[in-house]
Amino acid sequence: MCAYVQNNSPVTDDDFFRETEIDIKAIVDVLRDLYQNSVLDMESIDLRKSHLTDADFMHTNLSYSNFSESNLSGSIFTSSKLIEANLASTCFFYAELEGTEFILANLNNAKFQNADLNSADFSNSNLTKANFSEADLAFAKFKGSCLKEADFSDSKNLTAQQLLDAETLFGAKLDSYLEFELREKAPHLFEKPAD
Numbered sequence: 001m002c003a004y005v006q007n008n009s010p011v012t013d014d015d016f017f018r019e020t021e022i023d024i025k026a027i028v029d030v031l032r033d034l035y036q037n038s039v040l041d042m043e044s045i046d047l048r049k050s051h052l053t054d055a056d057f058m059h060t061n062l063s064y065s066n067f068s069e070s071n072l073s074g075s076i077f078t079s080s081k082l083i084e085a086n087l088a089s090t091c092f093f094y095a096e097l098e099g100t101e102f103i104l105a106n107l108n109n110a111k112f113q114n115a116d117l118n119s120a121d122f123s124n125s126n127l128t129k130a131n132f133s134e135a136d137l138a139f140a141k142f143k144g145s146c147l148k149e150a151d152f153s154d155s156k157n158l159t160a161q162q163l164l165d166a167e168t169l170f171g172a173k174l175d176s177y178l179e180f181e182l183r184e185k186a187p188h189l190f191e192k193p194a195d
Contacts, residue, residue, distance in 0.1 A: 067087050098120070133153040
């Protein structure tokens with residue numbers, strides 16, 4: 001709804017959009033208070049181009065939702081579901097994403113710098129040009145994911161084992177020790193994928 005208003009309203013005042021951001025956060029907070037100790041179901045919502053920094057979406061089902069081109073920096077998505085969500089060009093700087101399910105999600109050009117992605121599941125996701133620099137990737141899963149031109153520079157707790165089941169690492173930026181090990185174990189991951 002917010003994205004619809006932003007895209008179709010003649011209002012261009014930044015203060016208006018800041019108020020809308022606060023309203024969305026307030027709605028989520030009220031819902032969270034009402035449904036404590038349960039998963040909040042917000043499946044298929046359209047919040048593209050939203051500015052929702054520091055929002056709390058912990059334990060929320062946001063599968064099939066559209067957050068493309070949104071700023072979600074500092075937000076909390078711990079143990080949330082973003083299955084088949086559109087998160088293209090979304091900013092997750094310093095976000096808490098521990099245990100989040102991004103299965104089959106579109107994360108093309110997503111920015112995860114300094115995010116906590118411990119145990120996140122990116123299985124079969126499009127992570128083309130995603131930026132994971134300085135993110136904590138302990139136990140993150142990348143099975144079947146497209147990591148073409150993804151940036152893992154200075155990422156923390158990432159092992160070669162986690163990337164062995166990826167679809168491709170063509171053009172990916174990896175720390176040298178990690179790239180060396182992966183090229184020895186799975187050189188096919190660095191081959192140019194068929195279009």
